[in-house]
Amino acid sequence: MTHPTRRGLLGGAALAAVGAMAGAPAASAAPRASLGVVPPGWREFTRTPYTHPQIPFVGRAGCRGGAARLPRRPVVADVRRFGAVADGTTDCAPAINRAVAAAGRAGGGTVTLPPGVLRIDGLIRVGHSNVVLRGAGSGRTTLRATRSLTDLIGPYGSRYGGDKSSWSWAGGLIWLAPEARWDSLVGAIRAKEWPFEGWTGNRREEWRTLTTLAPARRGSWSVRAADPSRLRAGDLVLLRLGDDADHTLLEHMAGDGAGAKSYTWDDKTKLTSYVPYEWPVRVTGVRGTQVSLERPLPLDLRPEWDPRLTTHVPELTGAGVEGLTLEAPELPQRPHLLDLGYNGVVLQCAYDCHVADVTVRHVDNGFGLVAASACTLRGTRVTGRGAHHPYFCREGSHDNLIEDFTVEERTVPAPAGTQLHGINVEGLSSYNVWSRGTMRAGTFDSHRGMPFANVRTDITVNNTGRHGGDAGAGPLFGARFTHWNIRVTNGRAGLMKIDGLAPWSATVGINEVREFDQVDTPDFTGDLHSRLELYGTTDVVRPRNLYEAQRAADPTGRRCESGPRGNSEVSEGESH
Numbered sequence: 001m002t003h004p005t006r007r008g009l010l011g012g013a014a015l016a017a018v019g020a021m022a023g024a025p026a027a028s029a030a031p032r033a034s035l036g037v038v039p040p041g042w043r044e045f046t047r048t049p050y051t052h053p054q055i056p057f058v059g060r061a062g063c064r065g066g067a068a069r070l071p072r073r074p075v076v077a078d079v080r081r082f083g084a085v086a087d088g089t090t091d092c093a094p095a096i097n098r099a100v101a102a103a104g105r106a107g108g109g110t111v112t113l114p115p116g117v118l119r120i121d122g123l124i125r126v127g128h129s130n131v132v133l134r135g136a137g138s139g140r141t142t143l144r145a146t147r148s149l150t151d152l153i154g155p156y157g158s159r160y161g162g163d164k165s166s167w168s169w170a171g172g173l174i175w176l177a178p179e180a181r182w183d184s185l186v187g188a189i190r191a192k193e194w195p196f197e198g199w200t201g202n203r204r205e206e207w208r209t210l211t212t213l214a215p216a217r218r219g220s221w222s223v224r225a226a227d228p229s230r231l232r233a234g235d236l237v238l239l240r241l242g243d244d245a246d247h248t249l250l251e252h253m254a255g256d257g258a259g260a261k262s263y264t265w266d267d268k269t270k271l272t273s274y275v276p277y278e279w280p281v282r283v284t285g286v287r288g289t290q291v292s293l294e295r296p297l298p299l300d301l302r303p304e305w306d307p308r309l310t311t312h313v314p315e316l317t318g319a320g321v322e323g324l325t326l327e328a329p330e331l332p333q334r335p336h337l338l339d340l341g342y343n344g345v346v347l348q349c350a351y352d353c354h355v356a357d358v359t360v361r362h363v364d365n366g367f368g369l370v371a372a373s374a375c376t377l378r379g380t381r382v383t384g385r386g387a388h389h390p391y392f393c394r395e396g397s398h399d400n401l402i403e404d405f406t407v408e409e410r411t412v413p414a415p416a417g418t419q420l421h422g423i424n425v426e427g428l429s430s431y432n433v434w435s436r437g438t439m440r441a442g443t444f445d446s447h448r449g450m451p452f453a454n455v456r457t458d459i460t461v462n463n464t465g466r467h468g469g470d471a472g473a474g475p476l477f478g479a480r481f482t483h484w485n486i487r488v489t490n491g492r493a494g495l496m497k498i499d500g501l502a503p504w505s506a507t508v509g510i511n512e513v514r515e516f517d518q519v520d521t522p523d524f525t526g527d528l529h530s531r532l533e534l535y536g537t538t539d540v541v542r543p544r545n546l547y548e549a550q551r552a553a554d555p556t557g558r559r560c561e562s563g564p565r566g567n568s569e570v571s572e573g574e575s576h
Contacts, residue, residue, distance in 0.1 A: 036542035039508050039533040042549075049550070050219030050296045053255075054506045054531055056453035056480040057219070059550030060295045061433040062401030063354045063376040066551060070354050070376065071318065073132050076109030077102055079118075086116025088144065093122035096133070104128025104179075113324060115140040120173070123152055127179030129317045135324030138359045138381070142325045145173050148364075149341025153186055156341070159194040160270055168339040169392055170197060172346030172368060174326060178316045181349045197395050198371035199238055199278050199312040199349055206313055210237060213307040218300050222292045225309070231286050236351055238312045239279040239297075241305045249275065249305050253428065253452045255479030255504035259524025263475070271450060271474035274428045278396050280312070280351055280373045295399060298430055298453065313349055320354040321345055328362040333386055335417040339364040344382070347372040355380060366390040366407075369397040369432075377402045386410030386420060390442055393425040393432055394449065400432045401547070409440040409462070421445040422465040425454050428478075434459060435547045443467060444483070444495045452478025457546040458485045463492040466518050475523035477502035484546040485509040487538045494518050499532040509534045509541030 045055045077099040084095035099111045108130025115136040135141030149171045156166040188195040188202045195202035214224040243249035247265040254260035285292040301307035328342035344360035346368035354376045360366045362384035382390040390407045422442025426449025439461040448469030481502045493513035543549030
């Protein structure tokens with residue numbers, strides 16, 4: 001593997017700094033005032049891009065390392081040949097699922113949906129790799145759902161106790177998950193054995209060690225294996241890190257500061273249930289005992305955390321959903337945490353998968369990433385009567401990219417006792433990016449699940465939501481959480497301006513805001529070592545989009561694709 005070079009990244013940084021990525025003219029052709037302001041944090045980052053103490057490297061987030069063009073797979077099936085009729089009255093779910101299953105048995109390909117309204121009385125499952133379900137466009141193809149996940153699968157209680165419904169944060173009426181993993185999850189739910197939902201099975205025991213690892217530093221692109229004989233280039237493996245009795249792994253996720261060391265971790269049982277930390281990554285090469293990875297290490301590897309590479313449940317990869325609207329019945333929103341599961345699109349135990357040009361309407365919960373990594377959501381929209389979680393990213397989801405997204409203002413007033421969160425990331429999820437978004441409602445939530453090293457950049461938000469999580473659940477944020485170029489239209493500070501809440505983190509380029517409604521105190525005592533730069537401004541910070549600037553130099557050493565990042569796609573032998 002050719003590793004990224006500092007010169008390459010600096011070259012990309014220079015382009016970004018003069019506004020090239022924001023469409024500004026070159027420095028020689030325009031006065032400096034038109035170029036905006038480069039904050040000190042960006043200059044520091046370009047010197048230490050993979051180990052900066054406050055700004056994470058997220059330039060590889062998303063499907064295929066953040067590729068601007070998503071894969072196009074040959075068309076292998078049309079749902080009409082399996083009995084689907086776009087008349088709005090025929091139940092098309094069985095036909096769609098038959099077509100998707102047939103594509104999976106054939107080794108993958110695209111399954112097309114016609115324009116019109118297709119009624120679905122059941123959920124749609126994509127359980128085989130390299131299968132893409134594609135409509136004629138979100139404005140032309142509508143799947144009209146009639147039943148909830150409670151109707152279709154049954155009640156889903158919470159493994160955390162209480163009378164909550166896990167359909168409030170899990171499962172989708174379009175559900176992308178490996179077939180065997182989905183069967184296992186649904187079997188446990190129907191048996192009322194509320195499962196873990198991640199990469200190592202319902203009880204987190206479906207794994208075996210591939211090799212133990214030598215100590216290494218965060219930001220390294222390779223690790224040293226005790227026994228590399230079971231590793232091959234292209235393998236997807238899990239990096240597994242346990243914790244010790246003193247919770248030094250959790251302290252490390254929070255920046256290793258004095259506040260993290262004095263924090264009481266033992267009683268945060270929901271938070272500690274997310275450990276061991278599991279990070280999926282592809283092996284790019286094996287040379288002797290050195291194992292190269294497609295992304296830099298997210299954390300240090302220390303002996304006390306027993307670092308190792310392990311197996312996991314078989315992943316879903318190369319799958320996707322494109323070009324459709326999923327519409328649920330326009331029912332009143334349920335009381336908080338009692339959702340029935342009129343949910344949108346969920347990716348689970350998925351890697352290098354995507355969702356593009358998809359709208360969900362009248363849903364309980366919109367788009368979900370559950371133990372999903374290296375996936376891209378592009379051109380997605382949540383609209384209708386109002387959702388509990390428009391976007392949720394949880395159960396150890398990492399390296400995902402959500403870009404060009406929209407949360408619309410709800411079309412009916414919120415019923416009493418309901419909640420609207422917004423774009424949520426929790427459960428020790430890390431290195432995820434939300435880029436180029438418009439939120440006409442909601443907030444930047446973390447559910448007190450201590451996500452760390454995530455980025456939200458170039459987003460306009462009417463900050464009307466409230467964050468979830470019980471007061472004693474855990475910290476709101478871990479280290480290296482960055483908000484970069486955020487435009488808050490109603491002036492509310494909560495969860496936007498985070499220099500007083502998030503340790504070793506950055507708030508850069510945000511307009512003046514003030515505290516009102518839900519006001520939080522810091523979880524960690526003492527100096528948080530967080531930075532606040534270009535406060536009281538919007539859109540003057542350069543680079544304007546932190547993720548795009550980091551993409552300016554491809555981490556494999558090649559220049560990134562030029563041109564706008566949109567819905568353009570490259571053909572891979574597509575037939576029409």
